[in-house]
Amino acid sequence: MSEATAEVSYLEHGHSLKSWLLTTDHKRIAILYFLSITLFFFVGGAAAALIRIDLLTPEADLMSNEGYNRAFTLHGVIMVWFFLIPSIPNTFGNFLVPLMIGARDLAFPRLNLLSWYIYMVGGLFTIAVLVLGGVDTGWTFYTPLSSMFANGNVILAATAIFVVGFSSILTGLNFIVTVHRLRCPGMTWGRLPLFVWSIYATSLILVLATPVLSITLVLIAAERLFGIGVFNPALGGDPLLYQHLFWFYSHPAVYIMILPALGVISELVATAARKPVFGYRFVAGSSIAIAILGFLVWGHHMFVAGQSMYASAVFSFLSLAVAVPSGIKVYNWTATLYKGHIALDPPFLFAMSFIGLFVVGGMTGLILAMLAVDVHVHDTYFVVAHFHYIMVGGTVSAYFGALHYWWPKMMGRMLPLVWGRLSAIFIFLGFNLTFFPQFILGYLGMPRRYHVYPAEFQTLHVLSSAGASVLGLAYLLPFTYLLYSLRHGGKAPPNPWGATGLEWTVPSPPPQHNFHELPTVDGPPYQYPVEVDGEREAAHG
Amino acid sequence: MNRLLTFWAGQASHHAGQVDTLFLGLAVLAVLLSAPVFILITWFAVKYRRGKPADRTHAVNRNVWLEVSWAAIPFLATVAFYLWSTGLFIDLYQPPAEALAINAVGKQWMWKFQHPGGQAEINELHVPAGQAVVVTLASQDVIHSLFVPALRLKQDVVPGRYTRLWFRADAAGSYALVCAQFCGTDHAVMGGQLVVQTPADYARWLAAAGTDGSLAAQGAVLFRQMGCSGCHGAASTVHAPPLEGLYGRPVPLANGQVVTADDQYLRDSILLPQAQVAAGYPAIMPTYQNVLGEEDVLKLVAYIKSLANAQPGGGHE
Known part of the structure; x- marks a missing residue:
């Protein structure tokens, strides 16, 4: 290959639809994922909007009981499997892992494209569920409700999730092999960027946990279609077996959603402070610890389900243990800022917002792990608020932080910093107004999945819905100015934030094969300062 | 809003107060652990x-x-x-022996309660204040969850197995009682009230509610009507296990296991008789799964329980 072609950016290398749909370039596949998960984010968001409008009044005035049940089920299914799980790994992971470790692509580029197609097939099944009238089981598909009693499109929805699971497995496999095999000379494990560590830990969970979900969904289908008794006691099955299998996947799945976000934040904090991440080894190790401990706490979803008292006591204790590595990360990020050179750019505001919301989510998780309290607040809005603090306040904030941070790298255009700061602030405020009242609602006894409720809860519900409107608009904001920046934004230099990391050594956007010559690494990560000051100002001036 | 102002007022039991204290303690701990992060990040970002x-x-x-x-x-x-x-959680698994035993059956989408005297009610549960109450929970269809926020208690109601919830309500009054586990179309309206009364009022309520005899007596009627007595009765010629003196005793099974004849075993033996066959008896008992609902089974269990101290052959001690 001549030097000239190597310098053509991946965006310029072919403009036909075919050049996108048949691409094996990890960067283009990242863009394909970005477009598709954005679509699902808005579909899931529309369901959330319906829910929050319905909850403005204690009566059922927008939707019927059945309609409401289908709305929250769809919201959960789409947001978990078609947005949150693929969000950071499949967009930023895909785009960045090869660039960060000094590779030209993932280990299996064609498998990478296949996993996007599998994701889309699963997505089409989900759209089919939506068009055919939805599904009414909750995203948790608890048996025997789902296997014997529900009358929505259970099999179709289970198929959608079954299919998209293979996309997760293949992506995880691809990352694991890539990190093991394709690190450039000198890129030892101890020099990997922390984002790569977190994607690696996530991939381990994707590969180990997802098959359990697939098997469980097949068993539901077997019971529903053929009456083979697995979970329904009337057929000799055990409904709690379902919950064990489901949460054996779905609790680790929570870490699939949050671990990549933790990796993003490590990068954003280091860049903002222009300092190495405090305690690199602890932060990297805590990702692996979370991935392992995350497999041992599923029973904390079942404290009132009828599992044995002893099992509950053990799961409660292990749930406290899994909080330790998360705590280490938060305290280490704080220490990173000490004596730093902190720039309050949009990525850092998103990172600060993430840390605040993740801490609240984590602390309430600790409270939920306490058996006597959980008996009261389980299946109430307290739980709803808790996991939205982790998954939306945490993961989605990190996702937007990553989007603002790597946007110049991915698209070659700078974004308007003022608008970026504003949207970070509005998302933070809107989020808290939406979800903090739900902690109070939950402790007062408002059960989840209710669309009619006692009148005394209305004030808090109205506050929450008001917050949701702010949040909804704040989420739309970045999409407008990011689109605007594609045409009108200044050209991005290779390293607009003055960051370390191999992805910032190549042009923005990167050439098709990333590196003209494979780099060699000769030192630890996060070696600041980087001599690029002035470039950013030039780009904005 | 009024409920917000009376945040701590909705406590119907001592346990509820203990949970609130624990929760407040945890809230303080959460603030202590997270305050350094919030303060330092802000301070560093400025400094x-x-x-x-x-x-x-x-x-x-x-x-x-x-x-x-x-x-x-x-x-x-x-x-x-x-x-x-x-510690608080373990208490929830140890109901006092003298607790008033009440049965609850959850079904799409209502709660049915049975009092030992045979009184039955739907979506309302009357209990006496100051007395321990243990509720045996059964489900007719899917998983439900009996949740009384004022007691800070809930327990899932799982089809195929009995679960239990016990409490001692102190303050007379009416409290919300809801289903906390998503159970299908009308989940959001599957609720009612826990009515805590003074023991005297409760006694009056029991008398006024009317009954066709105690739960055990109703079970005895079913025992004859459903033909159970044809095999398990004293005069039967069929080789079937006698039920007198059975409750609470160990039962050797045909597969060599030994189980205790508790409520769950009795229920399963009626609905899934082939699952655990008593040693020495032919497996000829038909299933009553599509014949008897959980409420009827609970009555039969109450009847068999009432025979715990009877002698095989029919004589009572």
Whole structure:
């Protein structure tokens, strides 16, 4: 290959639809994922909007009981499997892992494209569920409700999730092999960027946990279609077996959603402070610890389900243990800022917002792990608020932080910093107004999945819905100015934030094969300062 | 809003007060553990803002002892709360022996309650204040969850197995009683009231509610109507296990296991008789799965329980 072609950016290398749909370039596949998960984010968001409008009044005035049940089920299914799980790994992971470790692509580029197609097939099944009238089981598909009693499109929805699971497995496999095999000379494990560590830990969970979900969904289908008794006691099955299998996947799945976000934040904090991440080894190790401990706490979803008292006591204790590595990360990020050179750019505001919301989510998780309290607040809005603090306040904030941070790298255009700061602030405020009242609602006894409720809860519900409107608009904001920046934004230099990391050594956007010559690494990560000051100002001036 | 102002008022039991205290303690712990993060991040962001002069010498990039301490100290603090919380939780598994036994059946989408005297009610549960009450929970269809926020208690109601919930309500009054586990179309309206009455009022309510005889007596009627007595009765020629004196005793099974004849075993033997066949008896009992609902089964169990101290052959002690 001549030097000239190597310098053509991946965006310029072919403009036909075919050049996108048949691409094996990890960067283009990242863009394909970005477009598709954005679509699902808005579909899931529309369901959330319906829910929050319905909850403005204690009566059922927008939707019927059945309609409401289908709305929250769809919201959960789409947001978990078609947005949150693929969000950071499949967009930023895909785009960045090869660039960060000094590779030209993932280990299996064609498998990478296949996993996007599998994701889309699963997505089409989900759209089919939506068009055919939805599904009414909750995203948790608890048996025997789902296997014997529900009358929505259970099999179709289970198929959608079954299919998209293979996309997760293949992506995880691809990352694991890539990190093991394709690190450039000198890129030892101890020099990997922390984002790569977190994607690696996530991939381990994707590969180990997802098959359990697939098997469980097949068993539901077997019971529903053929009456083979697995979970329904009337057929000799055990409904709690379902919950064990489901949460054996779905609790680790929570870490699939949050671990990549933790990796993003490590990068954003280091860049903002222009300092190495405090305690690199602890932060990297805590990702692996979370991935392992995350497999041992599923029973904390079942404290009132009828599992044995002893099992509950053990799961409660292990749930406290899994909080330790998360705590280490938060305290280490704080220490990173000490004596730093902190720039309050949009990525850092998103990172600060993430840390605040993740801490609240984590602390309430600790409270939920306490058996006597959980008996009261389980299946109430307290739980709803808790996991939205982790998954939306945490993961989605990190996702937007990553989007603002790597946007110049991915698209070659700078974004308007003022608008970026504003949207970070509005998302933070809107989020808290939406979800903090739900902690109070939950402790007062408002059960989840209710669309009619006692009148005394209305004030808090109205506050929450008001917050949701702010949040909804704040989420739309970045999409407008990011689109605007594609045409009108200044050209991005290779390293607009003055960051370390191999992805910032190549042009923005990167050439098709990333590196003209494979780099060699000769030192630890996060070696600041980087001599690029002035470039950013030039780009904005 | 009024409910918000009376945040701590909705406590119907001593346990509810203990849970609130624990929760408040945890809230304080959460603030103590997270305040340093919030304060320091804000402070650092202001003090070390880029371009602002500040003393940045001797910045360190690692300190193992510091890191170990901020892993270990919060963990030890939470372990103390773990012991407190787990203690309260274990109490929930130990109902007092003298507790008033009430049955509850959840079905799409209503709650049915049975009192020992045979009184039945739907979506309302009357209980006497000051007395321990143990509710045996059964489900006719899917998983439900009996949740009384004022007691800070809930328990899932799982088809195919009995679960239990016990409490001692102190304050007379009416409290919300809801289903907490999503159970299908009308989940959101599957609720009613827990009515806590003074023992005298409760006695009056029982008398007024009317009954066709105690739960056990109703079970005895079913026992004849459903043909159970044809095999298990004293005069039967069929080789079937006698039920007198059975409750609470060990039962050797055909597969060599020994199980205790508790409520669950009796229920399963009626609905899934082939699952656990008593040793020495032919497996000829038909299933009553599509014949008897959970309420009827609970009545039969009450009847068999009432025979716990009877002699095989029919004579009572």
